[in-house]
Amino acid sequence: MPKYKGDTLAAAIENGLTALQLDRKNAQIKILQQPQPGFWGLFKKPAQVEIKRQAVSNAQQATLPEQQPEGEAAQPVTQRPAATRPQTRFDKNYAVVHDLATYLQNVLDQLGITATLKVAMPTSKYVYIDCQTDKEGLLIGKHGRTINALQQLCEFYLNNHGVNYVEVTVDTADYRARRRVILSDLVRKTARDVQMSGQPVHLDAMPAAERKQVHSEIEVYDDLMTYSIGNDPNREVVVAPR
Amino acid sequence: MTIVKPLVKFPDEVNIRHRESPEFHEFILSTNPKDVGRVIGKHGRVAQTVRALVYSVHVQDDKRVKLIINDGK
Numbered sequence A: 001m002p003k004y005k006g007d008t009l010a011a012a013i014e015n016g017l018t019a020l021q022l023d024r025k026n027a028q029i030k031i032l033q034q035p036q037p038g039f040w041g042l043f044k045k046p047a048q049v050e051i052k053r054q055a056v057s058n059a060q061q062a063t064l065p066e067q068q069p070e071g072e073a074a075q076p077v078t079q080r081p082a083a084t085r086p087q088t089r090f091d092k093n094y095a096v097v098h099d100l101a102t103y104l105q106n107v108l109d110q111l112g113i114t115a116t117l118k119v120a121m122p123t124s125k126y127v128y129i130d131c132q133t134d135k136e137g138l139l140i141g142k143h144g145r146t147i148n149a150l151q152q153l154c155e156f157y158l159n160n161h162g163v164n165y166v167e168v169t170v171d172t173a174d175y176r177a178r179r180r181v182i183l184s185d186l187v188r189k190t191a192r193d194v195q196m197s198g199q200p201v202h203l204d205a206m207p208a209a210e211r212k213q214v215h216s217e218i219e220v221y222d223d224l225m226t227y228s229i230g231n232d233p234n235r236e237v238v239v240a241p242r
Numbered sequence B: 001m002t003i004v005k006p007l008v009k010f011p012d013e014v015n016i017r018h019r020e021s022p023e024f025h026e027f028i029l030s031t032n033p034k035d036v037g038r039v040i041g042k043h044g045r046v047a048q049t050v051r052a053l054v055y056s057v058h059v060q061d062d063k064r065v066k067l068i069i070n071d072g073k
Helices: A009-020 A081-110 A136-140 A142-160 A175-197 A208-218 B033-040 B042-056
Strands: A003-006 A027-033 A047-053 A116-123 A126-132 A167-172 A201-205 A224-229 A236-241 B015-020 B024-030 B064-070
Touching: A009 A116, A081 A116, A081 A126, A081 A142, A126 A142, A136 A142, A136 A167, A142 A167, A142 A175, A142 B042, A167 A175, A175 A201, A175 A208, A175 A224, A175 A236, A208 A224, A208 A236, B033 B042, B033 B064, B042 B064
Parallel strands: A126 A167, B024 B064
Antiparallel strands: A003 A047, A027 A047, A116 A126, A201 A236, A224 A236, B015 B024
8 A cells, every 4th residue: 555755744645645646535544654743853753644545445454554664663543533533624624725715816816916826735724825926016015915914814714614723824926935034134133233222122013923033033132032012913023122 | 895705604795885085985895784793803803904905906096995894883
């Protein structure tokens, strides 16, 4: 039986399905190994799944001995009870996320932006949507206003369709990655300014994910601290001396 | 409009009227009374983002766009 690996369970399943050209619905998926983060990059284990066509009987499958790559103790996999429930939840989320993509596509059309969407769901708690378009400026908006609004709208949509605590990222042409670089430059510069002047500095308002990045990057400075003030669209980080 | 419809319980009762005032294009959004809360959201979060999107649309003349959510009051 073929085995497939991936960094996450979802990625492993995705790998297997594309390799076999199967639909989720008529595939039978058995989790051989949950992904394990390991310890400082040692003893890391990828997720492993086994996939077969639904129609085939699976009588012997449950008793199949499991092979482990690094010879560590295998987690016993009980065929049905453990696997079924999270799988259905995952299936449901998967379906909603697909609806979300069509929804987002419609909204973008209304805004006059033609875009091709690529949706990825690396874990069950995180959705990443990449929009490929010529009008990225329009999609991002001034100070990223439009793209952030779209991202929030996607989260509302998911909440309204019974998918909770899922993080959505809407991206276009590496906008988020570019922002991350700009932000860490900004953080370094502000950190120096604050250290020199001893005065707290208010940064511009930014969305939650970006604020989080600032907080965690300032953490390495022993003599600085951060906090946020204001309410959400205008919530801003303050870098202050400790 | 496509933005709000999937967010409400009664999508058929969403409707939008357009009105022009000297300075604004006004869009008046009305829904089933039970859905008003859904469109506005906690602390106006949903309304805020919908507005951000609506305002991002570029209009040809000098007027600005305004979105009014009809809350039946």
